[in-house]
Amino acid sequence: MTDKPKPTPIGLNEIAEDAFGLSLRGFRTMWIALRKPQRVFDAARSLDWLGGRFTPSVRLVFSILAVMTALRFLWAGEQSVLYGMVDLAVGSANAFSEHMAHEEFVESLLDHFVFFFPLTYMALHVLAVLGLRIWGRGTGYALRLRLHFVALIPSTLFTLIGTPAFSAFSAESWRIIGPVFMVALLAIDFTTVMRGGAAGAGTFGKVWRSGLFALVNFVISFITNTLAIMLAQIWMMTTIELSAAS
Numbered sequence: 001m002t003d004k005p006k007p008t009p010i011g012l013n014e015i016a017e018d019a020f021g022l023s024l025r026g027f028r029t030m031w032i033a034l035r036k037p038q039r040v041f042d043a044a045r046s047l048d049w050l051g052g053r054f055t056p057s058v059r060l061v062f063s064i065l066a067v068m069t070a071l072r073f074l075w076a077g078e079q080s081v082l083y084g085m086v087d088l089a090v091g092s093a094n095a096f097s098e099h100m101a102h103e104e105f106v107e108s109l110l111d112h113f114v115f116f117f118p119l120t121y122m123a124l125h126v127l128a129v130l131g132l133r134i135w136g137r138g139t140g141y142a143l144r145l146r147l148h149f150v151a152l153i154p155s156t157l158f159t160l161i162g163t164p165a166f167s168a169f170s171a172e173s174w175r176i177i178g179p180v181f182m183v184a185l186l187a188i189d190f191t192t193v194m195r196g197g198a199a200g201a202g203t204f205g206k207v208w209r210s211g212l213f214a215l216v217n218f219v220i221s222f223i224t225n226t227l228a229i230m231l232a233q234i235w236m237m238t239t240i241e242l243s244a245a246s
Contacts, residue, residue, distance in 0.1 A: 025057045026063065033153040038196030040153070044146040057149035058122075064156045065118035068163060072114045075166035076190050081174050082166060086110060086229075105236075110233035120222045122229065125152065129217055133208035135197050151213060155188045182218070189214035 018162045027191070032054075033040045043054040070076070079202035087106050125148065135147045162181065169177055190210045 003240070006228065024192075026060055026103075028053075029055045029057075029060055030153060030157055032214065033150065033192070034157070036196075037154070037192050040150050041147060041196040044150050045143065055198055057146055061152050061156050062122060063131060064153075064160050065121060068160050069114055071098045071120055071163055072110075075163040076110045076114055077167055078164040081169070083110060085120050108211060109232050109236060112235050113229050116228040116231045116235075120219070120228045122222060124220045125149070125226075128220060132216055134193070134213060139211075147197055148213075151189065151193050152217065154192045155185050155217065158185065184213045185221070186218055193199075198238070 030041060040054055040057070043050045044057060049056060074080070082105070086109060090102065090106055091111070126145065129141065129145050129148045132148065133144070135144055139147070140179070165177065165181070193210040193213045194206055198206040198213070
């Protein structure tokens with residue numbers, strides 16, 4: 001009769017991994033992506049993220065966006081610049097006032113916008129990877145996707161940290177702060193790719209590839225906002241019309 005192998009004893013280290021492993025790896029991945037992005041780019045090129053020492057980049061970016069969604073009250077609450085802009089745009093032209101009060105309409109529109117925002121952002125970047133080839137020859141789509149989202153980690157994290165500013169400053173202040181915020185995002189994307197991700201012959205090759213990535217993310221951010229608010233409006237219009245017809 002063959003003796004059964006003795007089970008490996010489970011201790012506090014294993015319990016800590018069960019409870020906090022993913023979170024700790026996520027924080028570690030974000031921290032290293034800020035300090036030494038080359039290490040995370042190298043991990044993305046390995047099959048299992050160097051033995052699971054790093055959180056996969058697509059999952060991590062989506063997790064940051066999920067936290068942003070949960071913090072909706074900070075960047076899309078009643079005191080935020082975004083709320084004021086939407087409230088002004090809706091104004092007296094609310095064609096659905098018979099079915100929904102003005103404030104309720106604005107709140108519902110923003111709720112749907114916040115829902116569509118991360119989905120639109122992720123989808124546009126997944127599509128952008130098809131054409132953005134800055135990571136070296138022979139890099140397949142799956143690996144390009146990994147590398148692309150590694151490059152997004154610092155700027156996405158910066159956006160998350162900066163969300164309270166949407167409520168802390170007035171619309172007038174954002175005329176100054178907004179451009180500074182956008183330049184900061186461009187700089188973060190550029191330096192992240194420059195410091196570890198871009199493949200190119202010499203400094204010039206890396207510079208234009210890093211600049212191209214930063215520009216693509218900048219454009220996608222604008223398109224995401226526009227498309228997400230359009231999808232929110234379409235969803236609400238369809239819902240109201242169906243409700244009125246029933």
